Structure formats: C-alpha cells, structure tokens
Amino acid sequence: MTSPYLHINGIRKTFGDVVATDHVELEIGEGEFMTFLGPSGSGKSTTLYILAGFQDPTAGDIRLRGKSILQTPSHKRNIGMVFQRYTLFPHLSVGENVAFPLRVRRAPQAEIAAKVKRALSLVRLDGFEERMPANMSGGQQQRVALARALVYDPPVLLMDEPLSALDKKLREEIQYEIRRIHQQTGVTILYVTHDQEEALRLSDRIAVFNRGRIEQVGTGPELYASPATHFVADFIGDSAFLTGELAEVKDGRATLRFNDGTHLADVPMHGAGARGGKAELMLRPERIDLSDAAGPQGASLPVTVEDVTFLGNNSAVTARTGWGDPLYIRLNFGHPMMGSVGRGDKLHVRWQPQDAHVFPKA
Amino acid sequence: MLSFLTPARRGSGLGMAMPALLLLLAFFVIPVAALLSRSVTEPVPGLQNYETLLGSATYLRIFFNTFLVSGLVTLITALIAFPVAWALAIMPPRMAGVIFAVILLSMWTNLLARTYAWMVLLQQTGLVNRMLMATGIIDQPIQLTNNLVGVTIGMVYIMLPFMILPLYGVIKKIDPAILQAAALCGATKSQALRRVLLPLATPGIASGALMVFVMSLGYFVTPSLLGGTANMMLAELIVQQVQSLLNWGMGGAAAFILLVVTLALYALQLRLFEGKAR
Known part of the structure; x- marks a missing residue:
C-alpha cells in the first residue's frame, strides 16, 4: 500500500492539563486543498503549528511522503506558510522579502531574480x-x-487564517486569487479558518475541528x-x-x-443512542417543504405557521x-405556498428521507 | 474654554515650554557659553588653548584614552545588552518586571557606592582575582584597578541599563510571528538574527549606543576612581584644569571639543535613523 502524501497520524498536544488536540488523524493527498474548519480553541491552529514545527506534539507523528518530519527543525522543513498577521520583513523591499527564502538557501543571483519575478507575477x-x-x-x-x-516550491503550504484581518470584499477577492493560485501551481494547501463560507468556497475537503478533535472530514457537499x-x-x-x-x-x-x-419513524441515526435516550432531529430550512397534505411516515410533521417574512428571492x-419547538422553512x-401562507395556518412540513438526521443528545 | 488644547493652538506650544527654556538658558546655556568663551579669551585671546590640546602628545593620549574606553564600553555594553533585552522581551511579563526592577534598583543605587564596590571586587585580593585564580585561569593576581581595564569594567556595568532599555523597546515591538516566518522561510537561527532581528533592532542599538558613548565621553566618577592618574580621561582633564590648575581656558577648550563631538554624533544618528523612520 502506498503511503499518503501527508499523514497527520494521531497527533495529541497537551499544555499542562489542557488538551489542545487529541487523536488528530488525517491523510492529505498531493495537490489537495484541505481546510481545517472550527471555532477558536478547537485545535486547528495547534495542528498547523505542529506541522510548521513551532510546537512539538505530545504524541503522534507527521509524515510527508512516508517520512516523519517531527525531528526536522522548522527552517529545514521547507514548508511554506502565510500567517494571520502581516509578517513581511518591514526593513526589506517586496522583492527582497520574496527573495529571502532563496537568499538564505544561497541560491545563485540569476535564479533568485527569475524566481522572484515569477512569484510576484503569480500573485x-x-x-x-x-x-x-x-x-x-x-x-x-x-x-x-x-x-x-x-x-521555493514548498511541498506543503500552510495558511493560518490569512484573510481574517481583511474586510469582506477584499477577502472574497483574495479567496478567488488563492483558488486560482492553487489550480495554477498544484501546491498542497492546508488552510485554517473559522469561516464556513470561506472553507466551502476554497477547499477540496474540509476537516471540521471541535474541542481538539476532528469531528468529520469530507467535501463541502458531503458535510x-x-x-x-x-x-x-x-x-x-x-x-x-x-x-x-x-x-x-x-x-x-x-x-x-x-x-x-x-412519532417519527425510520430516520437515519448518527452516533450511538439507546432506546429511551434523548435525541435531536436536524432539519435544514432550505431542505424542507410546506404543504397542505402530510407526507409519508417518517418524513413529515404537522406544524402551525407563526410568522412569514418576505426576503426577496x-x-x-x-x-x-x-409540542412547541420552533422550525424554520425557506420557501x-x-x-405555490408563497403568498398564500399566513399566520395561524395549520400545515405540514415534508422532506426527503435523506435530508433528516438524528443525533443522540448528550 | 479648553481652547488651548485644540489643534489650532497646539502649534504655538512654545509659550508653554517657555519656563523650561528660560531655566535652561539661565542655568545651562549661559554658563556653558561663558566657559566656552573663556577657552578663547584666557589667558590671552586666541586659539592657543586648542593648539596646546590638539598639539601635545600628552593631551592627545587623553583623547585617545577617552575614545578608546568609550568605544569599548559601547561595544561591550551592546554585546551584553542585546541578549538581555531579547530575553526580557520574550519572557513572561511578570518575570521581566522583576528583572527590570533589579536593573532600575541598581541604577538608583548611589553611583559612588557602586564604583567603590567595584574597587573592592577588582583589587589584587578582590573577589574577581580570587575567583579567577581558584578556577585556574590565572596564577597571579592581575591588575584590574588603576588602569583602563578597571574603568571599562566599571563603566560597562553602569551603562548597561542605558543600552538595555532602548533595545528592549525596539525588540518588544518586533512581532514574534516575523521570526517564525523567517524560520519557515529556511533561515537558521543565526541567519534570522543577522538578516531580520539585528536590522529591525538597529534603531534601538543606535540610540542606546549614542547614549552610552556620549555619556562615557564625559564620565568622571568611574575613571577617576578606577582609572588612576596615569590613564586620564577627558572629564578628569577638565576637572584637573579647572579645579587644580585654575586654568579655565584649557578646561573650556576641552569641554568645547567634547561638546562638538557629541553634537556631531547626534547629528549623524539623526541623519541615519530618524530620516528613515518617516
């Protein structure tokens, strides 16, 4: 079996009693755009810093093309990184900033000039x-x-919320640029963000982080x-x-x-839940429909309309x-219901069986 | 009512600075000008005081001593202060606070007391010599007082805070992420130091160095206590000329040369560093 391009293998990092990341396990393919998505403190940045070599994991390994990189210091990992804050060297010109990695590698002058020009052209x-x-x-x-x-053509490019300091319009513009650069260079990118829209827009796959663990990995549509x-x-x-x-x-x-x-029968269930336990049914507002007639068993519930707000499209x-729980529907x-639906109407919400999910409640 | 605080009036802040300016005029500018004017009028009008100062080997030796010691003190202070300032900048604030308190406390301790302490430490049977002999680095006590070695050691110690504080100020402002970026770009520790940290800290090094060098040029207490009469420095010469020999002309000339050198260095610093910051 061939080893994955980049393998984050059971990374665990603790600071004293605080567990920052736990059992982070992820395989990333060459050229893939992988996003770590999660709220702050979910362990996504810690994982990135371990990749960069700024922190050592308490346990676990990181292998690039089958070889562990944990013993390699940051400056020899050859990894590229764009930080959240502006980290250009303020005393150097743009050209010298871009040339810096090549200068410390003692590349010949002609090569430096050509590569700097190419890199600046790329952005x-x-x-x-x-x-x-x-x-x-x-x-x-x-x-x-x-x-x-x-x-310097790094095997992996790390991006730690690089757009969080920019305003929304500029952010979208540069997201587009990042996508283009990813397609143009084919570089493997690990991107950290807490913005789901950004993650969905950019990534091939997304790893959702929560409390130091990866909850799920998948493409945007899968998630x-x-x-x-x-x-x-x-x-x-x-x-x-x-x-x-x-x-x-x-x-x-x-x-x-x-x-x-x-009663609602025959709904797909995620996670472990025993009879008698509490559970939650998840419905997305844009995936449920409003109708006069009840749908098939397990994919329909009677409701009373409480409020209707017209939002353009x-x-x-x-x-x-x-039983009094609120439910939101987007029409x-x-x-056909739009215009006729009004407060107090007794109707049914219906959905496709695959759009409802049940999660056990802790 | 508070119109004197509005921007329109702020330009004429000269009025508010007037008392301080008058004080400086009365107690600094006029006496210094008087002393300087004596350098070209006593004992007879003319530049003979300067000719004597700059023309005799004895006096040139004093200038040489002064610049040598000041230069060495500046260099050694910078070499010691840089890692200290760096450590202070990256350590937890509470610990840095304690160390700052120690540094300031040493600054506030009486200068004479500190210099006498060094005399005790550096003498033939002093702690420094005994420790060096105990560790086998030397067999015989070495002469550490009554020469420029002692002066340099004593002055480095006194000048250190004046270098650490401005250096700490600039290093503290450097974002640690910039150094992380340098590391990921492939820079070794020494490359990051040479290509990033030092250039960014240069304004602090320069202002600290100017302060230390200029203060050292005119320093009196330490050279006179630890230096001995054979290795005189400029401030000692001025004191000797004015107090012992009552030769105000020579004293004034030496003071004037000191002032010119100081102003020239200050101008150089302004030109090199202030202009860039704009």
Whole structure:
C-alpha cells in the first residue's frame, strides 16, 4: 500500500492539563486543498503549528511522503506558510522579502531574480519589487507573503487564517486569487479558518475541528448533506434541531417520540443512542417543504405557521411543532405556498428521507 | 474654554515650554557659553588653548584614552545588552518586571557606592582575582584597578541599563510571528538574527549606543576612581584644569571639543535613523 502524501497520524498536544488536540488523524493527498474548519480553541491552529514545527506534539507523528518530519527543525522543513498577521520583513523591499527564502538557501543571483519575478507575477504584483511593505495595503501584503511562501516550491503550504484581518470584499477577492493560485501551481494547501463560507468556497475537503478533535472530514457537499455529528450539522449551513426521545433504534435508523406523542419513524441515526435516550432531529430550512397534505411516515410533521417574512428571492417561515419547538422553512420565490401562507395556518412540513438526521443528545 | 488644547493652538506650544527654556538658558546655556568663551579669551585671546590640546602628545593620549574606553564600553555594553533585552522581551511579563526592577534598583543605587564596590571586587585580593585564580585561569593576581581595564569594567556595568532599555523597546515591538516566518522561510537561527532581528533592532542599538558613548565621553566618577592618574580621561582633564590648575581656558577648550563631538554624533544618528523612520 502506498503511503499518503501527508499523514497527520494521531497527533495529541497537551499544555499542562489542557488538551489542545487529541487523536488528530488525517491523510492529505498531493495537490489537495484541505481546510481545517472550527471555532477558536478547537485545535486547528495547534495542528498547523505542529506541522510548521513551532510546537512539538505530545504524541503522534507527521509524515510527508512516508517520512516523519517531527525531528526536522522548522527552517529545514521547507514548508511554506502565510500567517494571520502581516509578517513581511518591514526593513526589506517586496522583492527582497520574496527573495529571502532563496537568499538564505544561497541560491545563485540569476535564479533568485527569475524566481522572484515569477512569484510576484503569480500573485499579480508584477513590478512591485522596490515597494516597501509599509506602503502597501493589507491585501497586497498578504499576496506578497503568499509569493514569499511559494517562491521555493514548498511541498506543503500552510495558511493560518490569512484573510481574517481583511474586510469582506477584499477577502472574497483574495479567496478567488488563492483558488486560482492553487489550480495554477498544484501546491498542497492546508488552510485554517473559522469561516464556513470561506472553507466551502476554497477547499477540496474540509476537516471540521471541535474541542481538539476532528469531528468529520469530507467535501463541502458531503458535510452539508450528511453531517456525522450535531456539531458539524450546526457548523455547516443553517439547521433546526427538534428534541425528542428515542422510542426505537434499529440498524442505524431511529423512531423518535416527541413530547406531544407524535412519532417519527425510520430516520437515519448518527452516533450511538439507546432506546429511551434523548435525541435531536436536524432539519435544514432550505431542505424542507410546506404543504397542505402530510407526507409519508417518517418524513413529515404537522406544524402551525407563526410568522412569514418576505426576503426577496425567498420567504422565511417560522412555524411551531405540535409540542412547541420552533422550525424554520425557506420557501423559494415561485413556491405555490408563497403568498398564500399566513399566520395561524395549520400545515405540514415534508422532506426527503435523506435530508433528516438524528443525533443522540448528550 | 479648553481652547488651548485644540489643534489650532497646539502649534504655538512654545509659550508653554517657555519656563523650561528660560531655566535652561539661565542655568545651562549661559554658563556653558561663558566657559566656552573663556577657552578663547584666557589667558590671552586666541586659539592657543586648542593648539596646546590638539598639539601635545600628552593631551592627545587623553583623547585617545577617552575614545578608546568609550568605544569599548559601547561595544561591550551592546554585546551584553542585546541578549538581555531579547530575553526580557520574550519572557513572561511578570518575570521581566522583576528583572527590570533589579536593573532600575541598581541604577538608583548611589553611583559612588557602586564604583567603590567595584574597587573592592577588582583589587589584587578582590573577589574577581580570587575567583579567577581558584578556577585556574590565572596564577597571579592581575591588575584590574588603576588602569583602563578597571574603568571599562566599571563603566560597562553602569551603562548597561542605558543600552538595555532602548533595545528592549525596539525588540518588544518586533512581532514574534516575523521570526517564525523567517524560520519557515529556511533561515537558521543565526541567519534570522543577522538578516531580520539585528536590522529591525538597529534603531534601538543606535540610540542606546549614542547614549552610552556620549555619556562615557564625559564620565568622571568611574575613571577617576578606577582609572588612576596615569590613564586620564577627558572629564578628569577638565576637572584637573579647572579645579587644580585654575586654568579655565584649557578646561573650556576641552569641554568645547567634547561638546562638538557629541553634537556631531547626534547629528549623524539623526541623519541615519530618524530620516528613515518617516
């Protein structure tokens, strides 16, 4: 069996009693754009710092092309990195900043000049060689940082929330640039962010971090369509959770009983849950429909409409279930119900069986 | 009501600085000018005081001593202060606070007391000689007082805070992530030091060095206590000329040369570093 290009193998890092990351296990393919997504303190940055060599893991290994890199100091890892803060060398011009990695490697002058020119061209800053970092915008500085991190053709490029200091419009612009650069260079990228939209826009695959562990790894559509845990379901996309009791669990499917006695049978169940335990049903507002008639058993619930807000291309409907939990439904413009639905209407929400998920509640 | 705080009035802050300026004029500018004017009027009008000072081997020797010691003190102070300032900048703030307190406390301790302490430590049977002999580095006690070695040691110790503080100021402002970036770019520790840390700390080194060098040029207490009469420095010469020989002309000339050198160095620093910061 061939070893994966980059293997993060059971990384655990503790600071005193605090566990920063635990059993982080991930295989990354060559040329892949992998994003670590999670709230602050979820261990995503710690994992990145261990890759960069700024911190040593308490346990576990990191292998690049089958070889452990943990014994290699940062400056010999050959890894590229773009930081959250601006880290250009303020006393050096843009050209010298980009040339820095080549100079410390004692590359010949002609090679340096050619590579710097190419790297600056890659980030669309041709002709900026003489400019000082202090005279550049934040977006430009991060692009120079990107050029500096790519100029020596690193096997892996780490990006630690590189856009968090920029405003929204600029962020989107540079996200597009990063995508283009990834496609153009084919470099393997590990990208850390807490912004789900950014993660979905950029990544081939996303590893969702929570409390030091990876909750799920998958493509954006996979995470959205079949979240493995409550946390992932909540973090990616909008969702509503209805709490009930597990009346039956069988072959990965559950029957839920809600407070008012409503039963919902045959819903896909994630994680371990025993009969009698509490569980939550997750429904996404844009994946459920509103109808006069009840749907098939297990994919429909009666509700009372509480509020309707017109939002242009869709309407947001707030409804309440028989036992009083709120539920949100998004009706796209042109939906037959749009216009006719009003407060107090007794209707049914319906969904495709694969769009509902049950998670055990701790 | 508070119109004197508005920007329009701030330009004319000269009025508020007036008392301080008058004080400086009365107690600094006028006396110094008087002393300097005596250097070209006593004993007779003319530049003979300067001719004597710059023309005789004895006096040139004193200038040489002064610049040599000041230069060495500046260099050694910088070499010691840099790692100290660096350590202070990266250690936990509470620990740095304790060390700062120690540094300041030593600064606030009476200068004479500290210099006499060094005399005790550096004498033939002093702690330093005994320790060097105990570790086998030397067999015979070496002469550490009454010469420029003693002066240099004593002055390095006194000048250290003046180098550590400005250096700490610039190093503290350097984002540690910049050094992490340098490391990932492939820079070894010494390359990161030479190519990133030192250039970024240069303004602090320069202002500390100027301070230490200029203070050393005119320093009196340490050279006179640890140096001995055979190795006189400029401040000692001025004191000797004015106090013992009542030769105000020569004293004034020596003071004037000191002032010119100081101002020239200051101008150089302004030119090299202040202009760049804009």
